[in-house]
Amino acid sequence: MHEIDVTDETWNFGCGHCGHQWSVAYEVHHNEAPGGDQVRMWLRNGRPSMAPGGGVPCPSCQEGLRVNATRDGALERTARRPVDDLMGTGMPPVMRGD
Template identity: 45%
Template sequence: MTSRDRGVVLVHDGFNAQETWPFECLRCWHVWEVHYVVRTVTDDHGNEVRVWLRSGVPVQPPTSGVCCPGCGAYHATSFPRGYLSRHPELLPAPRPRPVAAVAAPVRRAVPSRAPWPGRLLVAMGAPVLAFVGYELYENLVAVTGPH
């Protein structure tokens, strides 16, 4: 029994390359870089396949759409490779981590519900009340008034 009989395709030698892709979010203008390992292999039929890896895990290629780590939008564009190394002023400055946040766990306050928007209810209710009052008045005057 050969490997073709079992549904397995043999993969010949391949090679790995490291690529860094710079991105910019078109919504919040956040700029970041993503490091990939691109594994290029050739199967038994001569087809070349590129597998994109991040931390050893296969991921979608960067041309398929990237999510912004700042705001979560999928409206990102990429710069040419090496662009950010020539323009480091575009990269955000690394923020130092506060010492107190490392020492003690951070407790987050549970958000409470907002109170009823009284002004909005008055702003919407007053015109509706005026309209209903006018219609009632017109109907009562038309019914009881002289014809």
Template identity: 40%
Template sequence: MTEEFSTSETWPMECLRCWHVWQEEYVVRHLTDVHGHDVVVWLRRGTPVQPPWSGTSCPGCGHSRVAAFPPGSRPLMVPLALPEPAATVPALADERRHIPAQRPGTRERIVSTLTGQPALLYALLGIVFLLVTGFELVERVAIHH
């Protein structure tokens, strides 16, 4: 076999049971055998392994249902800025409420151009609008016929 080229790839992984997120480094060797067929060999630390989309287990819980994402398909992972410590905010009638600080175990959050919460809210509002409009249209047609 002759080696054509090797690439280094970082694959993000996510456990579908405990939601643990991690990355694994692979060296991908592209070879050509004596018959001219292309062969791809995946290596981790110099040892041949299965491709990232098969046979991966979660290092946190050991579960085998793991989602592997090709390089570049996931949004950028950046550290989450920690909020200021808990502060007191004066409320009406001289009551004081505490604003809880975020858990110290929170390390990072996925940053993307479109967050899921507002998009979901707009989708739900659109569905409600269509349902109300549809019911009113049916009611008006039923009255006139």
């Protein structure tokens, strides 16, 4: 597994059931698996997390089927730090494909 970059992404959520709106910040590790497939690992507060489109429940009413997710600045992706800075940091490898 080869890490390509790490980005910070903020996703906005809206519940179609109760109307509650909220946002969540993710750290996303973009990797290239053997064979060239792209793999992303999503972290929230430094812990592995489901991807934003993976059925996030509403914190207000717990409805999960009618929650819409959109990325803040959907066309904008800024590298958080160079991948070289992450090498040798002792971070455990966690792999999650989308």
